[in-house]
Structure formats: C-alpha cells, structure tokens
Amino acid sequence: MYISTTAVVLSETLKLFTCVVILFISEEKGLIEFTAYLFQSVIVNWRDTLKLSVPALVYMVQNNLQYIAVSNLDPAVFQVTYQLKILTTAVFSVIMLQKTLTRTQWGSLFLLFIGVTLVQLKLASSN
Template sequence: MTESESTKESQTNVMESASVLKYISLVLLTAQNAVFILSMRYVRTREGDMFFTTSAVILQEAIKCFVSLIIILVQEGSVKGWLHHLNENILKNPLDCIKVSVPSLVYTLQNNLIFIGVSNLDAAVFQVGYNRLFLLKELH
C-alpha cells in the first residue's frame, strides 16, 4: 500500500467516525430533550411541594456538560489528549470560551421560561406553542 492510499484510508476512517459521532450526539440530545419535557410536565403538574425550576435547569446543564466531556474523551482517545484538548480550547482561549458561553446562558434562560410555560399552560397548548416557536426559527 502506498503512502497516498494509506492517507486516503485514514481520512475515510476519520470521516466515518465523525459521522457516527454526529448521529450518536443527535440521538443523545433528542432523547435528553424528550425526557426533559416529559419529566418537567409531570413534576410541575403533580400535587405536593414544588422545587425551584432553576435547580432543575442547572442540573440539566451539568449533565450535558458531563456527557460532552465524555464525548470529547472518546473522540480524543486518551486522558492525556483529552486534557490537552481542554487546555487548548478552554484555558488558553478564554475569550472564545466566553463567546460560546453567551448562547449557553441564553439557552438556560429559555429553559427557565419553558418551566414557567409548562407550569401555567395546558399540555396541548404548551406543545403546540413550543413546536411553533421552533418552526418559526427554521423559517428565518
């Protein structure tokens, strides 16, 4: 096998693993969102003491952070590579990290507002409104 054939095969393997990782991420995020909405609706409509919605949102974000770190670890292939990746992308580029944090903070606010909507709207009204919001985002 020549060096160019080896390089092409290596590039194909990288593209295939990236494609698999993309679909795994899509499935995990879809499952996480579905479980979040269903469990949120259940706990906000049951009888008894209520919890602070902020606690649930922060816990959800912490779980997503943990899963993201695991995905990066798998992608890097070693703890050393994982630590190097985190060092290069977070500690050595704090401005980029802050730029990425802005949408994350807005998303956290959105999740808090979703809790308020689920608590105060009928399930069907909430679901139609929630889906309509995403449809409008796609059209623009």
C-alpha cells in the same frame, strides 16, 4: 415540586459530563493529554469560550422560561405553542441568513401555523 433553576442547572451539568466523557473516549488520549487539551480549548482560547457563552446564556434563560410556561399552561396548549419556535426559526433563517425553503417545507410551516392557531382559537372560545 422542584425549583426550575435547579432542574436546568442539573440537566446542563449532566449534558456537560456526558459531552466530556464522549470527547475523552473519542480523542483516545491519556488523561493528562486530555486535560491539557481541555485547558487549551477552554482557558487559553478564552475568546472562543466567551463567544459560546452568549448563546449558552440565552439557552439557559429559554429553559427557565420553558419550566415556567409548563407550570402555568395547559399541557396541550404548551406543546402546540412550543412548536412555534420551529416557525420563528425558519422565518428568521430565511430573512437573516437568506436560506431558501422548498415548497414542502413552506407547506409544513403553514400547517404548523394553522394548527397552533386552531388550538389558540379553541382555547379562546372555551373561555
């Protein structure tokens, strides 16, 4: 067994390390210039860092809840239900961001909704 918060922190640390390495390689600067660049971007522009910390915190909570869901749900039910985030993201982007979706995209979202509903109905009828 593992502690879900530790798994989330370690995965985020690995992502951070990977991003810093890729950024260092792509910037083609020396180590001192790169360190100054990071200091300027993260510490000096602290308002931008603070703005980015809000979605990062929400993402961290989501990842912790995902580990809890995995340990409490049947794997098939979790996988299908987890796909609902695609549907909610699409609906919110249409409502809040006033995006338009094509008929094919709406059809795909409808099929996703039907699939999730069928899995939930099957689960409810088996109990």
